[in-house]
Amino acid sequence: MQNHPEHTPADAPKTTSSSGDGAAADATARNDALERQILADPGRFRVLTGDRPTGLLHLGHYFGTLQNRVRLQEIGVESFVLVADYQVLTDRDVAENLPESVEGLVLDYLAVGIDPARTTIFTHSTVAALNQLLLPFLSLVSVAELGRNPTVKDEIAHSRQSAVSGLMFTYPVHQAADILFCKANLVPVGQDQLPHLEVTRTIARRFNSRYAPGSALFPEPEALLSAAPLLLGTDGGKMSKSRGNAVALADDADQTARLIRGAKTDSTRHITYEPATRPEVSSLVLLAAMCTGRDPRAVAEEIGAGGAGMLKRTVTEAVNEHLAPIRARRAAYARERGFVRTILREGNERANAVAEATLDEVRRAMKTAY
Incomplete structure (x- = not known):
């Protein structure tokens, strides 16, 4: 969710395994069915997606995720877009140039057509109630489950930190809080993000079972897999903000x-x-x-x-x-930086109201509403 997803080229070699072919066919069928449901009744769905403010967005983001966000917005799906400033610290010792990076991200959103009147754009660090969900959610997963998460393993292997922080290890649970604070039931992801989403689904299911049986306080969000093909960076590797191998939307x-x-x-x-x-x-x-x-x-x-x-x-x-x-x-x-700050302020206010309401439900379900 927070990073632009990985996609498979339309003409990439297919696996020769019949079980792999079957799994791919099942995933395609599920995705097609989900797309039909979205088109038939977009008001049923609420989307959470976002990015870490670690640099300017580029063509990979644009074709991989941004166009789809605008598409969902235009057909009437309620959307929340997270500027994940706290999560910059997952693989960096220091979050550098954060205010400029956050504003740059919002400028990219506005430029491609994300409409703040229809899409809530907000920052992680400003929504305290969202982050408070991390503690009860952590109690619902084991250390072994977090350690087995393949995305966490990969992030740790490529971490820029001198030592891996606890935030990195709990990243999937923090991401679950991102998704569940607004009760999003649809998350556009790439194949590489499916393990994170499965953690979110597990947490939702376990919370409902333990604290709110019969009420389904949290939905188990569905993955909307992107069909966008892979674009390589100019060096032939993965297109990345940090590798200098991508055309940024802001480049002249x-x-x-x-x-x-x-x-x-x-x-x-x-x-x-x-x-x-x-x-x-x-x-x-x-x-x-x-x-x-x-x-x-x-x-x-x-x-x-x-x-x-x-x-x-x-x-x-x-x-x-x-x-x-x-x-x-x-x-x-x-040229209208005040407008950008207004968008963030208003988006943060909306996100805070939603998060406070969800946290209140969680406290009542856990019998900690004193």
């Missing part, structure tokens, strides 16, 4: 051109779209296709013998044209 046209000129390709001149065997070239082709609304194979065929040079020029033009209105809106909002 010249910065974009410079980044794409330096993008990794391969030694074959003729351009084709073959994600399994030519991942770097195919990712650039896919980016141009997504920005122009075309089929990637048609884009590759058009470039053909033009080689990497023509490919990069095509991608640069497509990205800059697609992002031009987003960047114009972002620049306009950046």
Whole structure:
């Protein structure tokens, strides 16, 4: 949830395991059914999603999550978007430049079309009642369960801290508090975030069973898996804010051109779209296709013998044209910093009211409302 999800390219090699194929087919069927339910009755759903303010959002976030948030907002799903400033500390000893990073995140949200009149944008650190849920929720999971969480293992392995903090270890439970404080029943995630969501579902189920039998105080949220394909960074690796391999929404046209000129390709001149065997070239082709609304194979065929040079020029033009209105809106909002602070203040007020009401229910259920 807090980081842009990982996705599988549309043409990625499929597993040869029949059980794997069956599981993938089941997941697709469940997701399709969920999408139909959302379209039929969007008012049934409440979404929680968000990001850590660790840098500017980029094209991976835009195609992977931001477009979907705007889509859900536009069809009438109630949405909460969390600026997870506390969670910056999960893998950093110090949260640097936090005020600027938080404001930058809000500017990115506004620029892509997230509407604060319909979507509640709020910050972790300002909603005390949300964070108070962490303690009772921690009592509902074991140390062994947290230790087995594959996402926690991966985060610890790649931690920037000199020593892993307790916050890192309890990250899935904190994320459960993020989701359950507003009783979100729908969480857009990538495949890599499913273990976190399962912790949330477990906590909701155990709380209801232990403290509120028969009442279902907390929903067990459903995962809405994104179908967005994977975009690689310009170095051929995972696109990341911290690796300097991504085009940020806030980058200007010249910065974009410079980044794409330096993008990794391969030694074959003729351009084709073959994600399994030519991942770097195919990712650039896919980016141009997504920005122009075309089929990637048609884009590759058009470039053909033009080689990497023509490919990069095509991608640069497509990205800059697609992002031009987003960047114009972002620049306009950046001149109104007071407006950005007002959005956060009002979003924090709404989130606090929801969190206080939920915490009050929790206290009454636990018989600690003195």
